[in-house]
Amino acid sequence: MKIAILALQGAFAEHEHMLHRLGIETILIREHWEDASGLIIPGGESTSMMRIMKDEGLFEPLRQAILDELPVFGTCAGLIMLDRNHLGVMDIKARRNAYGRQLGSFNTEEEFAGIGRIPMTFIRAPYIEEAGPEVEILARVDSKAVAARQKNMLVTAFHPELTDDTRIHELFLKMATTVSKEQP
Numbered sequence: 748m749k750i751a752i753l754a755l756q757g758a759f760a761e762h763e764h765m766l767h768r769l770g771i772e773t774i775l776i777r778e779h780w781e782d783a784s785g786l787i788i789p790g791g792e793s794t795s796m797m798r799i800m801k802d803e804g805l806f807e808p809l810r811q812a813i814l815d816e817l818p819v820f821g822t823c824a825g826l827i828m829l830d831r832n833h834l835g836v837m838d839i840k841a842r843r844n845a846y847g848r849q850l851g852s853f854n855t856e857e858e859f860a861g862i863g864r865i866p867m868t869f870i871r872a873p874y875i876e877e878a879g880p881e882v883e884i885l886a887r888v889d890s891k892a893v894a895a896r897q898k899n900m901l902v903t904a905f906h907p908e909l910t911d912d913t914r915i916h917e918l919f920l921k922m923a924t925t926v927s928k929e930q931p
Contacts, residue, residue, distance in 0.1 A: 748923060751776050751783035753809070755799040757791020757824060761908040765916050780808040783817075785923035790823030790870065790906055793843070797833060810834050816899045820919040826902040827873050837900045838879030844871050859894060860885040862914045867893070867905040874904050 750766055752759045754775035763773045766787075774781055786809070788796075800806045813819050813829075813836045821829045829837040852870045859865045860883070867888065875892035878884060886894035886903075893904040894915075901922060907915040 748772065748784045748920070749774055750785045750787060750920075750923065751781060752787045753789065753796070753800075753805075753825075755791075755796050755803075755805075757796065758789040758822070758906060758908060759787075759791075761906075762787045762789050762822075762916075765908045765913060769913055769916060769920065771920065776805070776809075778803050778805075780805060780812065785818040785820065785919065786812070787919070788819065788821040788825030788828055789908070790825065793824040793827040793833065796824060797828060806834075810836060813900065818899045818919065818923040819901070820916075820922075821900070821902045822906055822908065823870065823872055823904060826875070826904055829900060829902055837895075837897050837902065838882055839875050839895060839897075839902070840877040841873040841904075842876040843873050855888060857886055857888050857893075859915070862918065865907070865912055865914060866910045867903075867907075868909045869893075869905050872904045875902075 749772045751774050752762050754777050766773050827841040828834055830839045830841045855867050856864050875895055882895050882897045884892045884895050895902050901919050
């Protein structure tokens with residue numbers, strides 16, 4: 748299994764480190780799409796990453812791969828990029844910088860459906876303001892949806908790659924394994 752990580756800007760190195768800890772091969776995507784078993788879109792600055800994706804010709808290939816059921820995991824800015832108003836692949840609407848500026852960053856521990864209590868690191872984080880009927884909300888903080896899944900897409904408003912807890916990455920890898928087994 749090989750997981751692609753969008754490496755235009757943001758916390759891609761931390762995701763790569765987490766996947767290597769789990770024994771997973773990675774490929775960093777900067778200029779063109781390469782086939783992989785899944786894709787991680789990291790945190791960072793969503794406006795900058797969207798612009799770079801378009802400039803590098805990555806927008807349509809990545810969007811089409813996700814629509815063709817490539818498993819994708821978006822964290823923080825990655826959540827924003829997958830929403831209705833950006834890549835338009837997940838039936839969610841993100842509220843950007845919902846927890847304030849950099850000084851509003853915080854850590855907490857909350858329940859995550861199917862996993863249990865997990866550490867959550869929020870940095871200028873969004874939350875899910877609206878979710879369509881096919882979206883399963885997986886975690887909430889102060890009644891705000893901060894993690895969700897829809898078909899082949901998993902999103903978190905927080906940064907699991909900045910903790911030692913591997914369970915959310917393991918959940919994503921299970922999604923990628925399931926899809927690769929279903930494909931001929």
